[in-house]
Amino acid sequence: GAVVSQHPSRVICKSGTSVKIECRSLDFQATTMFWYRQFPKQSLMLMATSNEGSKATYEQGVEKDKFLINHASLTLSTLTVTSAHPEDSSFYICSARIGQGKLPQHFGDGTRLSIL
């Protein structure tokens, strides 16, 4: 069964709107979660690493004021795309690892964001 839940799965909204995406770990605590973005026919690109109780770590080229990340609890991280524009339309996916060490990541279902 799913170990990471992401919501909503689909968002369509007007340009200038801010959109919040939630990522929850189910039945385990995730001190670290990851946010990826995937454009059509391209690979997943890591946007930021979300750390519980501290600031997120953003990858080069990702605007932290544009993509606000909050990881307020051990089971929930949120990504807010502020003042979204059509070029922000993409597939956003979160992931988490169960425990530490040599473990793969488990992904949420993803959120398909379309900005009109």
Added chain:
Amino acid sequence: RKEVEQDPGPFNVPEGATVAFNCTYSNSASQSFFWYRQDCRKEPKLLMSVYSSGNEDGRFTAQLNRASQYISLLIRDSKLSDSATYLCVVTYNFNKFYFGSGTKLNVKP
């Protein structure tokens, strides 16, 4: 240079065929390797980890060649349901996972 490179395909094969994908990685310090499967417009799902000794899971066999810095995935007796994009994933600190762009497989009846 990309961290992980894959042939995007598509690989079009008939049912029952054997097909192999390769993936190369640039960082020799990479420590863990995985193959993920991604269906169209869905999230990636872990297919299998890749070990130096090679590992097999049913019709799927993964191999790692550290000297040449590549990993491979072999699928035997392809099924229609194997049609998907296969992502090669590499990590060297277990926090940053680097994804290949994926290899698309189409299995045809």
